[in-house]
Structures are given as C-alpha cells and as structure tokens.
Amino acid sequence: MANESTTKATKHGRRSVWQVLRPISTSLYVMMALASFMIVLVVWSLLSYGGFVEQIFLPPPIEVAKQFFTNITSAEYWEHIGISVFRVFGGFMLACLIGIPLGILAGTFKIGEALVEPQMEFIRYMPAVAFIPLVMVWAGIGEWAKILIIFIGCFFQLVLMVAVDTRRVSHDLIQAAMTLGATRWQLIESVIFQALRPHLMNTLRLILGWAWTYLVVAELVAVNSGLGYQIMKAQRFLNTSEIFVGILVIGLLGLICDRIFAYLNKRFFPWAS
Amino acid sequence: MSSFIELNEVGKQYVVKKQTFKALSDVQLSIEEGQFVSVVGPSGCGKSTILRILAGLEEATTGEVLVDGVPVTGPGADRGMVFQTYTLFPWLSVRENIQFGLKLKGIPLTIRRKMADRFIELIKLEKFANAFPNQLSGGMKQRVAIARALAANPKVLLMDEPFGALDAQTKMDMQEMLRDIWRAEQTTVVFITHDIDEAIYLSQRIVLMAAGPGRIIGEYEVDLPSERDLLTRELPAFLNLKRELIQRLKHD
C-alpha cells in the first residue's frame, strides 16, 4: 500500500510514519539512525569550529579522529585495551560464577530468597566507588583490586536480577514437569535453568555493560595501565582529545560485547521470541 | 471395596485476606481402572481444584486421596496431566518433548526414541517430529502434550479442559483422536470440561458439579456404544442425556 501511494496519493490517503507502533522499512530506519549521528556531529562542529567553545574544552571532531587513529595504530594503546578487557571480564566472570547460582537459589526456593535477597538489597545501595579504599586495604593495589571493584559493582545487582528471571519461569511448565515425575534437582536442571537461559543472557548483557562503566572507577587510583588510566592521565595534561578517544573506545568495546551477546541469544535461543 | 481412584470426603479451603473460602466440600468419588470419567460443572465450581489435588499439585484441606491404594502426597509420574494452557517445553522439539518423562527416568536414548516415535504416530504428527512448539498450531500442541503425558506411562491421565481454547472443528477432531488413543491405551482418564457435548461424547461416566461450595451433585452413566462417531451425537440416548444434564445444572 505505502509503495503504491508514494507517487499519487501523497496528500491524502497516505499513512503517517509517525503512526503509533507502525513498522518502517529498513532503509528508512538506517537513514534515521545515521541522521541522528550526523546531527550530533554537526552541532559539535558548529560549536568547536565556530569558536563558541575553546578547543581545550571541546576539541574539533577532526582532532579526535586523528587522536583515535594514532592510538589504535600504536601497540602500546592495545596493551591498555588488553589489560582493561582482562579486568572487565575478570570481575564480570567472578560475579557470574558466584552470582548466577545464588540468584537461581533465591528465585527457586522461598527459603533461598529469605537467605539471599534482603542482604543483597541492602548491600546494593552501598556505592561501589566507596569500596575503593577498603578494597585497597584488602587486596592491595594489584590486579585483584581492580577485578574486585568491578565484581562489587556487578555482583549484587546480578544476583537480584537472576532471581527475578528465575521467578518468572512459567509455573505451568514447572508443574507440567512435576507431573512427568521430575525430582527437585531435575526441575532445576531440566526446566528452570533451560527456560531461564535467554533471560539470563539478557541480564548478563546488561551487567556486562555495567562492568565497563565500573572499569573507569576501578582504574581511578593507583594504576599505570588501562583505558581508565589513559583518561585520567590525559586529564592531568588537559588533553581533551585523548579523553574523548578514551570514552569513545570504552563505549565501542561495550557496544561490541553487547552485540555479541545479542547475536548469541538469537543464535542459540531462537525459540524464545 | 476400594476403587482405583478414591476421593474420601475431600474438602479444600483457601484463605484469602484472612477470609476462608470453601472451594470444595465433602467430595466423594471413586473411579475404576481403565474408566473414562468426565467432570462437568459451571466455572468456578472447583473442577480444576479436584484435578490438581489428584495430581498432587495442591493439598486437600480435609479428607484423603488414594490412587491405586496409595495416598497422594505430591506430584508424580504415575499421574500424568494435560493442562488447558500450552505447556510444551519451548526449547525442545516435538520428539524431545514427548521423550521428556522417559529421559527423567533415565531410559536409554535408543529405547526412548522408539517409544516416542510410537506416540508421534499415534497423534499423527510424524511430519512435525523435529519441529519446535512455536511452529505448531494450538491443536497440534495439545496433541503433543497428550503424547508427552502418555509416554511417561502414567496410571491415570488427568486432563483439565485441554481443548477449551480450540475452535469447534479442531476440537471435534481432537475428541475423536482422544477416543482412539484411550481405546488403544486403556488408560484411566479423568477429563474436565464445561462442554456437555464433549463430556458425553468422550466418557463412560459423567460427574456433575455445582458451585458454592464446590460439590458433586450427580453421577451419570453414559449409555452409548463404545464405537462412536459424528452420528453418535444425534442418537436419542445422547440427546436425552444432554437434556437431563442441562436440566440438572439449571436446577442448582
């Protein structure tokens, strides 16, 4: 319908693209997405080239682009990326290893909930940043300290979200399995965990995003490597382009992880949608 | 004295906001082995509650429930259930769904597969053996659910309005198929419905219930030949029983 009407009936009889929930073509979607990036770029250029903001506060896009290419073509920068990725995944994996079983426990048994959730709810409002001094006392200033900060930032939220995911597994499915003779462990293994997987992947995807934000926090003090450190160092020398690039790279890495998770979810759990 | 399934003075009360609500009162019911019994009654009279108590998914407040002489204390593979909602495991194929109960029992794959294939044939879904539930129609899903329950080899098959969400034509096809399966398998079936035609067509005996509190108000033998088809629904015996049931339900 929309295609036929483009030439003739533009004035009347054509549906608005702003109709609520109306699907749009992929090309229009991509165009709009690109346009939104262009707008930001144009405003940014106007502000910096137009001389409205000093370069030291807002470097022009071309400077940031140059810095970006200088950085990603230097082996040293890749070492910083490597160590940051290591810290993020270290903290994230540790949180998963302990958090997922705890979350399933809390979501499956009422008594598990009582044991786990009030505690987690309490701790999760304590700011992860405030743990830094404590972590340094406990774990020194080595790699464990950074991993621990990221772990603290992710863990408590992860447990609570996994518990919610677990509780949302269809009770009908669980009861159907019960009438097929499933034991307690079989219910957890063959029904609850199976049904949980796609939701779990989404939760992990969110939490990994948080791990990236906590990276900067973890690399705030007593470090001499990593992307957060690069940003901190650039700030000391008022090198705003470098700060921009640091933020951009962390953002890109986070985005790549997110897309990988989204892809894996579609690939492995096509039945979930 | 004791039948295959026995409900003795079963009562069920729910406490909602400190108010007790009597869902079932003094339910007395016995069912012989191999019988097909339907429970009919208006919405909210406690049909599902009876079935869920039999399945062990819910606990009776008073009275006792025996299946094959053993008191029911929880759900188990000896009492298979088909739900009104679709409850196939979405991550498993049709064949894997049907094998589920057998796998839980630790039956080896080759044997499990053979048994599952027999049931796939029985529900005439050979072409969909490797399909996933989201590729099936509502009627197909319920056929798989029936096969899944039967494959676990239960002593009783409990069915809670399994065809309630299906359109009229699919429903009739499903009823015919269920009749065939029951005659082939000789399983005891307790079937819940609020569709009187469905109850008469399928069963040997009909239990009538009323609400407030949920209780049994009558039991009727279905005096029809065991060979049944579309024309069965026009036999005088069918129509008379239907009239009698409607009248009894109206009076309460």
Ligand SMILES: Nc1ncnc2c1ncn2[C@@H]1O[C@H](COP(=O)(O)OP(=O)(O)OP(=O)(O)O)[C@@H](O)[C@H]1O
């Ligand atoms: N968990 C519960 N808590 C409180 N009341 C309940 C609960 N489950 C059922 N009831 C009440 O018990 C009564 C019987 O419910 P039941 O589901 O057995 O009815 P039913 O005959 O199956 O109805 P329908 O034909 O609509 O499925 C209803 O009035 C219902 O509100």
Ligand SMILES: [Mg+2]
């Ligand atoms: Mg019901």
